[in-house]
Amino acid sequence: MRGRFAPSPTGSLHLGNLRTALVSWLQTRTDGGEWLVRMEDLDRVTSSPQHEASQLADLAALGMHSEAPVVRQSERFALYNDAIATLQRLGRVYECYCSRREIREAAQAPHGDEADSDAYPGTCRELTAQRLAELRAAGRPPALRLRANGERFDIDDLIAGRYEGAADDVVIRRNDGIPAYNLAVVVDDAAQGITHVTRGGDLLSSTPRQRLLQQLLRLPQPRYAHVPLVVGADGTRLAKRHGAVTLAELAAKGVSAANVLELLMASLGVAGGAAFRIEDVPRERWACAPHLQDLG
Ligand code: GLU
Numbered sequence: 001m002r003g004r005f006a007p008s009p010t011g012s013l014h015l016g017n018l019r020t021a022l023v024s025w026l027q028t029r030t031d032g033g034e035w036l037v038r039m040e041d042l043d044r045v046t047s048s049p050q051h052e053a054s055q056l057a058d059l060a061a062l063g064m065h066s067e068a069p070v071v072r073q074s075e076r077f078a079l080y081n082d083a084i085a086t087l088q089r090l091g092r093v094y095e096c097y098c099s100r101r102e103i104r105e106a107a108q109a110p111h112g113d114e115a116d117s118d119a120y121p122g123t124c125r126e127l128t129a130q131r132l133a134e135l136r137a138a139g140r141p142p143a144l145r146l147r148a149n150g151e152r153f154d155i156d157d158l159i160a161g162r163y164e165g166a167a168d169d170v171v172i173r174r175n176d177g178i179p180a181y182n183l184a185v186v187v188d189d190a191a192q193g194i195t196h197v198t199r200g201g202d203l204l205s206s207t208p209r210q211r212l213l214q215q216l217l218r219l220p221q222p223r224y225a226h227v228p229l230v231v232g233a234d235g236t237r238l239a240k241r242h243g244a245v246t247l248a249e250l251a252a253k254g255v256s257a258a259n260v261l262e263l264l265m266a267s268l269g270v271a272g273g274a275a276f277r278i279e280d281v282p283r284e285r286w287a288c289a290p291h292l293q294d295l296g
Contacts, residue, residue: 001033003196005059006185008040009051013058014245015288016200016230016238019264023227024198025064026268026276033196037066038188041074042178058247061257062264071192073184080179083187083217084144084172092216093172095142096124097135120145120169144173146213153208158225158278160204167212186210190219198225198278201285202237225278233289244292255295263291 005021007013013021028035037059041047056070087093098106098120106121125147127135135142148167155163172183189197204226214221232242244250247257265271267288269280 001028001031001195002036002193003028003033003198004036004038004189004192004194005064006038006040006188006199007055008043008046009048009055010043010046011051012246012248013055014230014238014240015260015264016245018058018062018247018260019230019267019286020198020200020227021059021064022062022261022264023225023268023278023281024196026270027196027198027225027278030276030278031196034067035064036068036192036194037070038192039070039072039074040181040184041072042181042184044074047074054248061247062261068192071188073188076184076188077179079187079191080184083183084179086217087146087172087213090216092147093144094125094127094147094169095132095135096120096145096169096171096175097138097140097142098123122169125169141175141177143171143175145169146172146209148209148212151208151212153211155204155207155211155224157204157207158198158223159228159281159283160201160226161283163204163207165205165208167209170209172213182206182209183213186213186217186219189222190214190217194222195220196225197222198227201226201228225281227281228283228285231285231287233287235287238288242289245288250292255292259295263288263295267291 003024005024007017025035039052103120106123107119146169148169150166152164152166157163170182171180173179207224211221230238232238238245244253247260250260267286268276270276
């Protein structure tokens with residue numbers, strides 16, 4: 001059994017991130033497994049070594065330490081490019097020349113299908129050879145997309161329960177040449193022998209596309225657990241605007257790391273010496289504001 005926490009080092013970890021890390025860490029402790037941290041710093045513009053250091057320090061302040069050297073995605077592009085080449089050999093990749101704006105506009109056009117404003121409308125999926133030649137000649141570099149064929153997957157999530165969804169034509173390489181998150185995460189979880197992927201609930205809907213990538217690349221399929229999001233006083237996903245939400249900000253208000261740990265443990269049903277069980281993690285979003293008020 002091997003679990004991991006895979007933050008993007010683009011800012012300080014907030015209570016939501018820390019709670020997710022804690023679930024993964026507790027799960028690994030309980031099952032006698034190994035726990036790793038992986039830095040998802042694919043985007044070198046938004047990632048920084050300073051954020052990486054502060055995130056590792058915050059995890060350590062709550063007693064969580066990676067049990068293997070921390071791996072950085074920015075150093076592993078060769079692995080991701082190999083996987084992209086494999087998908088190309090399978091005929092499951094196409095070039096996409098759409099801008100964000102074109103995708104948004106095409107997705108909003110009425111087309112009879114069920115409305116899904118996030119979905120790629122398939123503009124570049126079946127380009128004629130002539131149109132493709134024109135686009136290539138025009139010089140805008142393409143993104144690469146997976147030809148998913150709308151295949152559906154059933155996920156048996158350890159927290160969320162059964163989740164069913166279609167894989168979509170997800171971007172696997174951005175048009176600036178950077179491998180995309182969904183590809184890299186699948187490659188790394190397999191390369192690192194991760195058996196249990198425990199992460200934020202916002203990624204549950206990405207799991208079908210990751211399943212398809214695992215299937216095509218012949219990679220083992222980990223178990224999934226998606227931890228419901230932490231929300232602020234207004235009911236929206238926890239963020240900077242909610243005030244003191246990082247360990248440093250809370251410390252400035254007199255809330256220690258030990259207080260935070262206790263609070264997060266209680267939110268997971270691990271209080272008064274109770275044992276942690278992933279099945280007992282509440283399925284509802286956790287509103288942290290009232291609890292923080294008691295502490296601050
Ligand atoms: N790096 C992603 C994030 O910070 C998490 C990816 C994952 O756990 O699969 O949201």
